[in-house]
Amino acid sequence: MTTGPDTPTPWTEFRDGLTTVFPAIAAAVPFALLIGALAVDKGLSALESGLMSALVFAGASQFVALDSWSAPAPWLALGLTALVVNLRHGLMSLSLVRHLGLFPRWLRPLALLLMVDESWAFAEARAARHPLTPAFYAGLTVVFYLSWVAATLAGAALGSLLRDPKALGLDFTFIAIFIVLILGFRARPGFAAIVPASAGTAALVDALYPGPWSIMAGALAGVLLAMLRPVPGAREAS
Known part of the structure; x- marks a missing residue:
């Protein structure tokens, strides 16, 4: 099979995915900063705050968990709350898995693990026009994930400067990006x-x-x- 100058390569696919998701990253980073600040305010260390974002990677459930956090932490209640908030990911995964035909079988669980609302919406939109490739999906998810964890650590370091999102005009950013995602359908x-x-x-x-x-x-x-x-x-x- 020959390739031409317009034939997509893994790099161009990755770049296209990153370009597509970049506005969502810009909207998510302020909230990751806020999560880091709230986590430290609840008594978590900066490392624990970063690990929470690295292991959970779900802004809504992290906010709910921190809002319910107390000492000692009600682990069962927190776990059930996070489960309820993220149950929608089961429905989203059932939708997304239909488009992972080009993914190796071993990569599909990781792809679903890195899925968030924004990457799911952009992946669905891409799959409606072109086959969804691992490189494009990596562009959607990998930098998003790394920036979320890094911004959480930065928020933990900045602490009290970021505890009031309304004062910084950040309270509407997530709402705005979700409106855009919905209108995309x-x-x-x-x-x-x-x-x-x-x-x-x-x-x-x-x-x-x-x-x-x-x-x-x-x-x-x-x-x-x-x-x-x-x-x-x-x-x-x-």
């Missing part, structure tokens, strides 16, 4: 119905029972509506 069938149903369910559950369950409730509502929605052309084909 606006051309998908059922978008106009699924997104309001998911958001409405999450808001209702949070109003009735505040806590992390609203995240999973919204995700399940969207999945169920997508499953029940009639597929265009299905009736004619049958």
Whole structure:
């Protein structure tokens, strides 16, 4: 097989993945800084703060865990809370694994381990246009992961300077990036119905029972509506 100047190489695929995810990294780094500062404020060392980000790598569950942190730490409650917050990753993994055909089998679990909301959304968008390659996915995830851990360590070192995200204008950055991610799926069938149903369910559950369950409730509502929605052309084909 011959290659030409326009043939993608692993490096160009990696570069494209990094370019795609860079705005999300820019939005996530301030929150990783904040997590590091909050962790130190809760009594963790800088090393423990960095290990938390390295092992968990999930901003929402880390925030929830730190918000519930006390001495001694309620390990069971913290673990269950983190599990509830991240249950949506199971649904996301089922979606993403369909596109990992070019990945060696041994690499697929690592790919799912490094998956976060942003990399999942960008990988899905890429797979809708081109085959998802390991190099492109590495560009989406590896630098994101390393920057998250490094920013957490920096936040732990800076400490009290970063404890109020509103004072620094950081409270809206994550909201903004998720709005952009959602709008990236606006051309998908059922978008106009699924997104309001998911958001409405999450808001209702949070109003009735505040806590992390609203995240999973919204995700399940969207999945169920997508499953029940009639597929265009299905009736004619049958």
